[in-house]
Amino acid sequence: MIGFFRFVLVILLLTVVAMTSALVTMHFAIHGGEVSIPDLKGMSVADAGQRAASRGLTMQVENRLYSADVPAGRVANQSPAAGAIVRRGWRVWLTESLGPQKLAIPDVKGRDQRFATIEIRRAGFQTGTVAEMPWPGAQPGAVIAQSPEPNASGVESPVMNLLVASEDSGSQPAGGLVLPNLEGQVFTSAALTLTRMGLRLAPVKEQDMHIGTPVVAGAVPANPPQMFPPGTVIAQNPPAGSRVDAGTPIELTVAK
Numbered sequence: 001m002i003g004f005f006r007f008v009l010v011i012l013l014l015t016v017v018a019m020t021s022a023l024v025t026m027h028f029a030i031h032g033g034e035v036s037i038p039d040l041k042g043m044s045v046a047d048a049g050q051r052a053a054s055r056g057l058t059m060q061v062e063n064r065l066y067s068a069d070v071p072a073g074r075v076a077n078q079s080p081a082a083g084a085i086v087r088r089g090w091r092v093w094l095t096e097s098l099g100p101q102k103l104a105i106p107d108v109k110g111r112d113q114r115f116a117t118i119e120i121r122r123a124g125f126q127t128g129t130v131a132e133m134p135w136p137g138a139q140p141g142a143v144i145a146q147s148p149e150p151n152a153s154g155v156e157s158p159v160m161n162l163l164v165a166s167e168d169s170g171s172q173p174a175g176g177l178v179l180p181n182l183e184g185q186v187f188t189s190a191a192l193t194l195t196r197m198g199l200r201l202a203p204v205k206e207q208d209m210h211i212g213t214p215v216v217a218g219a220v221p222a223n224p225p226q227m228f229p230p231g232t233v234i235a236q237n238p239p240a241g242s243r244v245d246a247g248t249p250i251e252l253t254v255a256k
Contacts, residue, residue, distance in 0.1 A: 033087055033088050034085050034086070034087060034088070035055045035056055035057065035085070035086060035087075035088055035090075036055075036083060036084070036085055037057070037078075037080050037081065037082055037083060037084045037085075037086060037090075037092060038051050038052065038055060038082060039078075039082035039083075040052065040059075040075045040078050040082070040092070040094065041070075041075050041076070041077065041078060041082070042070065042074055042075060043074060043075050044073055044074055044075075045061060045073060045074070045075065045094065045096055048075050048094060052092050055088075056088035056089060057086075057088070057089070057090055057091070057092055058089065058090070058091045058092070059091070059092045059094060060091055060092075060093055060094070061093075061094050061095075061096050062079075062093040062094060062095065063077075063095040063096070063157075063229055064095070064096045064097075064098050064157075064158065065095055065096075065097065065098060065156045065157050065158075065229055066097075066098050066099065066100065066101040066155055066156055066157070066158065067097040067098070067099065067100070067156075068100045068101075068154075070097035070099075071097060071099055072097055072098055072099030073096065073097065073099075074096070074097050075094050075095070075096065075097070076095045076096065076097040077094070077095035078092055078093065078094050078095070079092070079093045080092065095229065098158060101153065101154070101155050103123060103124045103125065103158070104123070104151055105123070105125070105148050105149070105150055105151055105152050105155065105160070106119050106120065106123045106125075106150065107146075107150035107151075108120060108143050108146055108160075108162070109143050109144065109145065109146055109150075110142060110143065111142065111143050112139075112141050112142060112143075113130065113141050113142070113143060113162065113164050114141075116143045116146075116162065120160050124158070125158050125159065125160050126158055126159045126160070127159070127160060127162065128157075128159035128160060128161040128162075128184075128185070128189075129161045129162075129181075129182075129184055129185045129189070130161070130162045130163075130164055131161075131162070131163050131164070131180040131181070131182075131185075131193055132163075132164050132165070132166040132180065133163065133164075133165070133166055133177070133178075133180065133193070133196065133197055134165070134166055134177070135165040135166075135196075138165035139165060140165055140166060140167045141164060141165065142164065142165045143162050143163070143164055144163050144164065144165050144196065145162070145163035145192055145193070145196055146160060146161070146162055146163070147160070147161045147185075147186055147188055147189030147192055148160065148186075148188075148189075156186075156229060156230075156231065157186065157229060159186075161185050161186065161189040163189075163192070163193050163196060177197055177198075177199070177243065177244055177245065178241060178242070178243055179199075179236075179238055179239075179240055179241065179242045179243070179244050179250070180193065180240060181236075181240035181241075182194075182233050182236045182240070182252065183233050183234060183235065183236060183240070184232065184233065185232070185233050186231055186232060186233075187204070187231050187232070187233055187252065187254045188231075190233045190236075190252060191252075194250050198246050199244060199246060199248065199250050200246065200247070200248070200249050200250065201249070201250055201252070202249035202250060202251040202252075203251075204251075204252055204253075204254055205251065205252070205253040205254070206253070206254055206255075206256040207234060207235075207253055207254070207255060207256065208255075208256055229255065230255055230256055231254060231255065231256075232254065232255045233252050233253070233254055234253050234254065234255050235252070235253035236250065236251065236252055236253070237250075237251040238250070
């Protein structure tokens with residue numbers, strides 16, 4: 001009988017050891033694949049890529065913005081934020097600094113959109129969002145507003161957004177105006193568009209886009225949520241394509 005109890009005791013001990021070993025193995029299998037996002041701000045893009053790779057992370061430059069504080073070629077912002085815990089293989093999105101703004105913003109108002117686009121590129125800028133709206137007295141295709149304004153200073157992005165007169169500029173569409181897509185535009189450009197259309201802007205909502213991405217076990221997303229520069233419109237209500245009138249408040253949500 002004593003021998004039988006010894007045998008049972010040995011079996012129980014072996015079972016406990018096996019379960020403990022399995023738990024330890026699972027712990028290292030799960031947590032061993034997690035890494036902390038390093039702080040890449042202020043580093044050169046090349047050095048940031050090497051540091052991210054050393055932790056098993058990938059890196060991609062998502063935006064390039066002017067900055068009076070961060071030298072050109074260095075990281076001005078990152079997502080996820082430093083310290084966030086993610087899986088190995090996670091992609092870190094960077095905003096590269098272009099240094100202080102040095103280019104003069106051309107005045108393309110009144111120009112045909114095609115020629116305005118050429119002038120914008122010659123000046124070293126890119127064409128961003130192009131919205132259309134009816135504008136009495138304007139030639140169809142002519143630029144009626146731009147953002148940033150000519151010779152503006154303190155500009156963050158090397159992108160110019162245009163508001164162009166549509167083909168039916170001589171009349172307002174039946175049932176009100178058609179609301180253009182304002183998402184992705186700099187807030188000042190979107191507000192200018194609404195003002196030109198004679199629409200009312202509701203109190204602006206702000207949303208913090210600088211949020212670390214949580215760990216998702218067993219999956220590494222190829223396309224994490226897009227990182228929006230501060231001051232960019234990320235949502236609008238009513239949505240683009242809605243028919244509105246002067247009494248309709250337009251609510252914009254802006255990244256901060």
